[in-house]
Amino acid sequence: MTTAQPVDASNLPMADPPVDGGSPAVPAAGGNAPDTAVPAAAYLAVPAAGGAAPGVRAQGAAPSGEPSESLIRARALTKKFGQFTAVDGIEFDVAPGESFGFLGPNGAGKTSTMRMIGCVSPLTSGELSILGLNPATDGARIKARLGVVPQQDTLDMELTVRENLIIYGRYFDLSRRDAGRKADELLEFVQLSERANDAVEPLSGGMKRRLTIARALVNDPDLLLLDEPTTGLDPQARHLLWDRLYRLKQRGVTLVLTTHYMDEAEQLCDRLVIMDKARIVAEGSPRSLIEQYSTKEVLELRFPIGVQETLGSELDGLAERAEWLPDRVLLYADDGEAAAAVAHARGLRPEAVLVRRSSLEDVFLRLTGRSLIE
Amino acid sequence: MSAAAPAAGGGARTPAGTGGSGIGLAGARPGFARGASHVFEFRARVYRRVWRGSVFSTFLSPVLFLAAMGIGLGGFVDQGNAITSLGGVSYAAFLAPGLLAAQGMQTATAESTWPIMGGFTWDRTFHGMFATPVSVGGIVFGHLAWLVARLTFVATAFFLVMLAFGYVASPWGVLGIGASVLTGLAFAAPVTAFSAGQKNDTAFSAINRFLITPLFLFSGTFFPIDQLPAILRPIAWVTPTYHGVALARGLSLGTIDPIGFAVHASVLTVYIVLGTAWALLAFRKALSK
Numbered sequence: 133m134t135t136a137q138p139v140d141a142s143n144l145p146m147a148d149p150p151v152d153g154g155s156p157a158v159p160a161a162g163g164n165a166p167d168t169a170v171p172a173a174a175y176l177a178v179p180a181a182g183g184a185a186p187g188v189r190a191q192g193a194a195p196s197g198e199p200s201e202s203l204i205r206a207r208a209l210t211k212k213f214g215q216f217t218a219v220d221g222i223e224f225d226v227a228p229g230e231s232f233g234f235l236g237p238n239g240a241g242k243t244s245t246m247r248m249i250g251c252v253s254p255l256t257s258g259e260l261s262i263l264g265l266n267p268a269t270d271g272a273r274i275k276a277r278l279g280v281v282p283q284q285d286t287l288d289m290e291l292t293v294r295e296n297l298i299i300y301g302r303y304f305d306l307s308r309r310d311a312g313r314k315a316d317e318l319l320e321f322v323q324l325s326e327r328a329n330d331a332v333e334p335l336s337g338g339m340k341r342r343l344t345i346a347r348a349l350v351n352d353p354d355l356l357l358l359d360e361p362t363t364g365l366d367p368q369a370r371h372l373l374w375d376r377l378y379r380l381k382q383r384g385v386t387l388v389l390t391t392h393y394m395d396e397a398e399q400l401c402d403r404l405v406i407m408d409k410a411r412i413v414a415e416g417s418p419r420s421l422i423e424q425y426s427t428k429e430v431l432e433l434r435f436p437i438g439v440q441e442t443l444g445s446e447l448d449g450l451a452e453r454a455e456w457l458p459d460r461v462l463l464y465a466d467d468g469e470a471a472a473a474v475a476h477a478r479g480l481r482p483e484a485v486l487v488r489r490s491s492l493e494d495v496f497l498r499l500t501g502r503s504l505i506e
Numbered sequence: 507m508s509a510a511a512p513a514a515g516g517g518a519r520t521p522a523g524t525g526g527s528g529i530g531l532a533g534a535r536p537g538f539a540r541g542a543s544h545v546f547e548f549r550a551r552v553y554r555r556v557w558r559g560s561v562f563s564t565f566l567s568p569v570l571f572l573a574a575m576g577i578g579l580g581g582f583v584d585q586g587n588a589i590t591s592l593g594g595v596s597y598a599a600f601l602a603p604g605l606l607a608a609q610g611m612q613t614a615t616a617e618s619t620w621p622i623m624g625g626f627t628w629d630r631t632f633h634g635m636f637a638t639p640v641s642v643g644g645i646v647f648g649h650l651a652w653l654v655a656r657l658t659f660v661a662t663a664f665f666l667v668m669l670a671f672g673y674v675a676s677p678w679g680v681l682g683i684g685a686s687v688l689t690g691l692a693f694a695a696p697v698t699a700f701s702a703g704q705k706n707d708t709a710f711s712a713i714n715r716f717l718i719t720p721l722f723l724f725s726g727t728f729f730p731i732d733q734l735p736a737i738l739r740p741i742a743w744v745t746p747t748y749h750g751v752a753l754a755r756g757l758s759l760g761t762i763d764p765i766g767f768a769v770h771a772s773v774l775t776v777y778i779v780l781g782t783a784w785a786l787l788a789f790r791k792a793l794s795k
Contacts (some may be wrong), residue, residue: 213795252636253795272639286634290552299551300543303638347634 149267201264203228203355203386204249208258211244218244220410221258223372226388228354231381233397234390234406235492237500242390243283245407246359248389250280263354276304279353283360285344287332294319294328297347304351318346321378338369345376356380358389362396374399394492408500418492425498426490427452429468433475434460434481447479457502464490538647541640545648546655548590548631554658563616564660568609569667575728576601576673591730595675595759602673603682603758604727607750610657610690615718617653618694619710622701626792636793645696645793646785653694654687661686668758676760685757688774689750695781702788721747726755749773 202401204226211219219241226232234242247253247260251271260267262274280367288296301311310396319325322342327335335343341361348356360371367412377400381387391397397404398418406414414421435443441462447454449465450471464470468487475482553560576598583597592600625631635645661683668674674682695712704710724734725747731739742748753770756762 245793250637252633252793272641275637276639278637280637282630282633282637284630286630288548288552288631288634288639289629290555295551298633299544299548300638302547303541303635303640305540305544305639351638 159349178311189483199348200225201228202261203230203263204232205261206245206259209245209248209255209260210257211241211248211253211488212256214492217393217410219248222405222407222412224405224412224415228386229381229384231387231389231402233401233404234388234407235392235394235397235404235496236390237392240407240500241410242407243359246388246390248358249277250355251275261447267397277354278357279348279351281341281344281348281358281361282355283363285340287340287343287347287464289333291332291334293324293328293335294345296332297350300347301350306350314350318349321349321463322346323372336369338365339374341369341373342389345373349380353385355388358387360390360392362391362393370396394496398492406496406499413499414495421495422490422492425495427464428466428490429464430472430488430490430494431463431465431475432460432484432486432488433472433480434486435482443480446480447475450474460492464494481499513792523677538641538643541644542641542648542651543555544633545645546652548635549587549649549652550655560576564609565663568605568664572598572602572605572667572671574634576605593759593761596673598671599673599675599759600755601728602668602671603685603754604751606668606682607689608722608725608727608747609664610661610686610688610750611693611721612718613657613660613691614653614694615658615697615713616678617702618649618697618712621705622649622698623704623707623710624701627705632793642786642789642793646782646789649698650691650694650782650785653690655688657690658683674758676758678760678762679758681757682754684748685770688753688771688778692746692750692774692777692781693765695778695785697781699781699784699788701790702785708762721745726751744773746753746774746777 171407182230197446202225204224206222206224208223209219210217210221210458217324222241222245224232231246234245236242236304244253248255248260248267251262251267254268257310263277267274297315298308298311301314302308316325316328322345324339324342327339331449332340332343345358345361348358358377358378361496362373365373374396377387377389381400387400389396389400391400398500401418403415403417405412414425416424416425433447440456440459447461447463451465453464455462455464463471472487540561566578580597580601588597589595626633632645636642664686665674665683668679674680700713701710725731725737725742725745727747731742731748734742749770753762753767753774756766756770
């Protein structure tokens with residue numbers, strides 16, 4: 133019988149202290165947005181080792197009431213394609229300097245929402261204001277201040293890596309010289325300087341994604357939109373990207389991202405909404421969502437083949453909630469060890485016992501269901 | 507990389523062209539022409555990498571046609587009484603301006619099929635552009651402006667060959683370059699619109715087989731359309747190829763009258779205007795869902 137206590141998911145970006153010596157407690161955005169300084173600082177205060185003080189993040193990250201100057205403000209935002217409703221009257225606010233996430237299964241409406249924010253998809257109804265402007269009338273002015281990392285790369289395969297950045301800078305009316313300088317600077321930032329004059333096609337998926345992110349930064353955007361930024365990448369590439377995104381966040385860039393990776397959401401998001409079937413079903417910081425929708429810990433019991441089916445009331449009362457999966461039973465309890473002890477006292481002899489902290493994934497699966505949506 | 511300024515100060519970094527003036531007029535974007543110029547630059551940068559592959563199709567091929575048909579077949583034709591029915595010029599001199607116009611059609615169609623569809627579905631380049639301040643109009647007009655440059659280049663090269671062989675009878679012949687560009691645009695605009703709605707390239711070989719090749723052969727390029735059965739002539743009259751060929755030939759041989767010039771140029775212009783309007787709608791539909 134083994135009892136494992138897995139390390140909390142918060143591993144990489146915080147482990148990498150800011151190079152430019154800035155104290156983590158003073159985020160770059162602090163200058164003009166005092167209300168956002170608090171969540172950013174609180175987020176940074178979470179220790180890299182994980183586990184000790186997760187509550188700090190939750191309190192700090194939760195915005196206090198209605199943000200007065202939202203960077204993005206959506207009210208009854210709706211998108212329909214013919215009869216199909218992709219986004220069904222959602223409401224949210226994103227504050228300057230915040231990292232905001234859309235979580236949800238495929239088809240939940242995340243990308244449609246992102247496209248509306250990116251001013252490439254007109255809304256069907258409702259209100260949307262981005263940087264204080266109306267996307268229907270000021271699309272070009274908004275886009276001038278956005279960086280967009282789309283779900284599918286839009287790199288120009290016939291141009292070199294560096295040229296991809298230069299031409300993109302030109303789309304933002306940068307002079308050729310500025311575009312060239314910016315290109316070199318960004319290649320450095322995403323660690324692609326050595327591939328500057330190579331073709332794009334042979335780059336690995338992670339390199340292409342980094343190039344796409346570099347391209348999205350060519351205009352020094354105030355708001356960076358990332359649609360599933362790390363889908364399909366290997367762990368090394370994901371961690372490198374997270375690190376770069378975290379640095380941008382420290383510089384005060386507002387990040388809005390979609391993902392269906394829970395660890396990514398926990399890493400990057402101060403606050404997030406979970407979407408399901410075109411609607412928002414929950415909102416909060418990763419920690420507060422776990423507190424609200426799950427217990428502190430989860431006890432996982434795996435029984436020898438055939439035993440789980442014979443169990444009746446033996447597990448009753450052990451936990452707030454029990455979930456029976458085909459191969460194991462999940463018991464949601466604030467004290468997993470205690471629940472395990474009770475189970476043992478009742479004579480249960482599972483093959484494996486795992487006590488772990490509740491994760492965002494538990495919340496996600498509870499809210500959006502375990503069955504495949506197809 | 508410099509630290510990004512806080513959101514409220516972002517206006518300072520807004521490119522000059524998009525600031526201020528354009529708010530009142532819906533759709534009137536100050537950076538419109540500039541957007542088109544950036545898209546033009548994009549096509550030019552791509553072309554700088556791929557031009558070798560296009561040398562044969564856009565330049566060598568019409569020259570070979572001119573050599574085979576004009577000199578080879580033409581020498582044969584000129585022995586008969588064709589010279590009188592062609593208006594007293596050699597077959598090669600008759601054919602050359604026709605090829606000049608037809609070359610515009612072929613070049614423009616090729617540049618407006620795969621590259622356009624690919625920009626939506628393969629590289630998704632147009633989606634990338636549309637995420638920036640570049641507008642739908644900037645993308646469409648940038649593409650067409652690039653084609654004007656490219657068509658002018660290939661037509662000028664071909665015209666110089668005509669000149670060297672002594673096939674240009676009138677000083678007006680140099681305007682045949684413009685006729686070739688207009689003919690090309692009359693195809694480029696609607697074909698671009700059509701390509702924007704395509705999910706794959708299956709339709710393009712059909713376009714070449716059933717549209718471009720018959721137009722190349724039967725719109726007056728190789729023989730006057732009087733030779734066509736009477737029932738087919740009206741069809742030729744409504745095609746841009748017929749008008750482009752007639753325009754280029756009339757100019758090159760010095761036989762065109764002002765009315766003919768106006769009619770041919772107008773028909774081509776109508777194709778260009780309607781095709782461009784269609785392209786703007788098609789691009790908006792494909793990009794702004």
